[in-house]
Amino acid sequence: MTSPTSSLPPAQVGIIGFGAFGRLMARHLSPHVALLAHDPRLPPGDAQEDGARPVTLAEAAACPVVVLAVPVRALAATVEAIRPHLRPGALVADVGSVKCIPAAILRDGLPDHVEILGTHPLFGPQSARNGIAGLRIALCPIRGRQWLRHAAFLRRGLGLRVMVATPEExxxxxxxxxxxxxxxxxxxxxxxxxxxxxxxxxxxxxxxxxxxxxxxxxxxxxxxxxxxxxxxxxxxxxxxxxxxxxxxxxxxxxxxxxxxxxxx
Amino acid sequence: MTSPTSSLPPAQVGIIGFGAFGRLMARHLSPHVALLAHDPRLPPGDAQEDGARPVTLAEAAACPVVVLAVPVRALAATVEAIRPHLRPGALVADVGSVKCIPAAILRDGLPDHVEILGTHPLFGPQSARNGIAGLRIALCPIRGRQWLRHAAFLRRGLGLRVMVATPEExxxxxxxxxxxxxxxxxxxxxxxxxxxxxxxxxxxxxxxxxxxxxxxxxxxxxxxxxxxxxxxxxxxxxxxxxxxxxxxxxxxxxxxxxxxxxxx
Structure with missing residues (x-):
């Protein structure tokens, strides 16, 4: 379904929310892709933080792939905030531990010109202490097809076990x-x-x-x-x-x- | 406290009760010591069962070390049954998952001329599937000092982690x-x-x-x-x-x- 080259990671990923999980993700993605991170507690600058460059919300939200690493209860407000900055054809993903409610928030709040992928990495800082190869990530495709390419990267590039499911499943x-x-x-x-x-x-x-x-x-x-x-x-x-x-x-x-x- | 030779296993061990745990014990002890096993469901004979020779209750109870591998609720009746066959200076041990009640039963029911050791191997057939080295056994000394020699064997001969405690602890x-x-x-x-x-x-x-x-x-x-x-x-x-x-x-x-x- 995907050619070998299609499992390459995207050119640039914007991470919105740089807490414990955002940083864990950055440490594993930074060897593969340029990362921009936005967090209200992190002033924009040139010094890398866990492999990501701190930027403004507008810069992070203008990336080809935008990952919302914010608590589920902050998701609706975050979607509202990034909306004006999203580029057509971008992929927006969340990383929350639940998927039905976030899927509805993303579907309802994001413009039609972006693709949407719900994700749930089934690990955290403790279980990932010895690396993430072999650990699981759930993917709930909501809109668009480019998630297939990213799934291939998660599998081959990071060694994750990818579980595709509906949000309800x-x-x-x-x-x-x-x-x-x-x-x-x-x-x-x-x-x-x-x-x-x-x-x-x-x-x-x-x-x-x-x-x-x-x-x-x-x-x-x-x-x-x-x-x-x-x-x-x-x-x-x-x-x-x-x-x-x-x-x-x-x-x-x-x-x-x-x-x-x-x-x- | 113990000389190297004092960690040798006893010459002969009698196992009373040959269920799942008695058999597990026999498989691990049989390379080190001659084992006699008695169980009402196991007719005496010459064919080895899990490394032990099936014998009468009297024969098993006459060993220098007698291990009662019966359910806690059958312990009092078992003590009663072996009592006439015990040799002076023998060590009687149980292997139950609790220790206060068995300690009282053994102390009250056994003749003064035998030593008594409560044990609780903190493992079972499942957790011992890949061997018992590194697993734990609790020892609750009740009467006599020869348990020290057996503790040394459990530690050095079988690789168990020996935890000494009172029954209440x-x-x-x-x-x-x-x-x-x-x-x-x-x-x-x-x-x-x-x-x-x-x-x-x-x-x-x-x-x-x-x-x-x-x-x-x-x-x-x-x-x-x-x-x-x-x-x-x-x-x-x-x-x-x-x-x-x-x-x-x-x-x-x-x-x-x-x-x-x-x-x-």
Whole structure:
């Protein structure tokens, strides 16, 4: 479907929003493409920041590819702000952890002369610590066909596993995968300190998973729990099944545990 | 504290109870020591089973080291049964997932002329699939000093990480580590099928942890939840904090999710 040369990266990418994820992305893209980054907290200048040159909003938004690395709740305002600066034929992509709501915002707010791609890199600063090859990215094509070329670059140039889905397919699966991971992590962090000696391999894996998401920006948890239309359903099922198990265990409990025995 | 030769394994070990864990143990001990195994479901004979020779209860219980690999709820009856066959100076060990209750049963039920060691190998058939070197075993010395020699063998001969603790120290930590792992796994298994495409590394680690315990014998979950004096407290905290988080999320939810937007 794509020729070898079509997997070349675009000439210039503008990143709007240069927080933890924008910077992670810049570090991996900068060996392949010229990067311009805009963030209100980052004054335009010549000094590179994580491989990107800080520029004005207008400059970043005028690139052939514009990536919106802003929290989901800031997406509508960002779309409004970049709108006048977008060039015809450009591709605009977001990187949010949910896809239904961003897809609607981008479709409704962007001019017809730009193409649109929803993306969700299924990793963050922690899980990407040892590189991103082999990690996953979800792509939700919304408008246009040039995303195919970028998908080829993500696959061959960065070694990512590309998962193509509709926004709804994405959000249904992510509500389970990410929703459950973050719910469990939140509860376990509140239960700390955790034991360090009598640990099993399975417990260590769960602790490792908690470690990967515990320092995620609060916006990530917000987006996953409040902006994914399926998150509340998953939560209901998880808490419902947990309560069910709790009742079963209480019912099956053979009376008070004979603690006294242990001191005999 | 121990001389090099003192880490030699004992001449003969009798295993009482030859289920999944007894067999796993036999496969790892048989290159080092002669093993006799007794299980009501295993007729005595000459053919080796997982490196052990099936024998009568009397023969297995007359070994210098006797390991009781039976469910915690069968421990008291097993102690009663082996009692007449034990030799003075023998070491009797159990391998249960909890330690306070077994310690009391062994201390109360065994004759004064045997030594006693509580053990909890912090692994099972799944987590030991790629070998046991580097995995953990908890030792709770109850009576006598020869356990030091066996600890040295477990460390040097089998490569295990040996954690020495009192039964109470063990049960407090295991209630968190094992209790939480099994609780989470039970709930997640009930939520299946799980997504296979939009998965993050952290979700995959949790799924891997679930895979390690999902096929554990029901007795393991029973022991962890019902025979650990601290398990109910951990459960109360987990379910309490989960309910608290649930309420916070519901309170913070910005109205019904705008699903309609997604189809626009």
């Amino acid at each position: 994405h959000d249904r699966e992510a509500a389970l995968a990410q929703g459950l991971t973050h719910l469990i992590a939140k509860v376990l962090v509140r239960m700390e300190p955790m034991p360090g000696r009598m640990t099993t391999r399975s417990f260590e894996l769960i602790q490792e998973a908690v470690g990967m998401v515990r320092d995620d920006a609060p916006e990530v948890f917000q987006a996953i729990e409040h902006s994914n239309p399926f998150a509340a359903l998953v939560r209901r099922r998880f808490f419902g099944l947990a309560a069910e198990l709790d009742q079963e265990l209480e019912a099956g409990h053979p009376g008070p545990a004979p603690l006294a025995l242990a001191s005999g | 063990h049960d407090r930590e295991a209630a968190l580590a094992q209790g939480l792992t099994h609780l989470i796994a039970k709930v997640l298994v009930r939520m299946e099928p799980m997504p296979g495409r939009m998965t993050t590394r952290s979700f995959e680690l949790i799924q891997e942890a679930v895979g390690m315990v999902r096929d554990d014998a029901p007795e393991v979950f029973q022991a962890i939840e019902h025979s650990n004096p601290f398990a109910a407290l951990v459960r109360r905290r987990f379910f309490g904090l989960a309910a608290e988080l649930d309420q916070e999320l519901e309170a913070g939810h910005p109205g019904p999710a705008p699903l309609a937007l997604a189809s626009g």
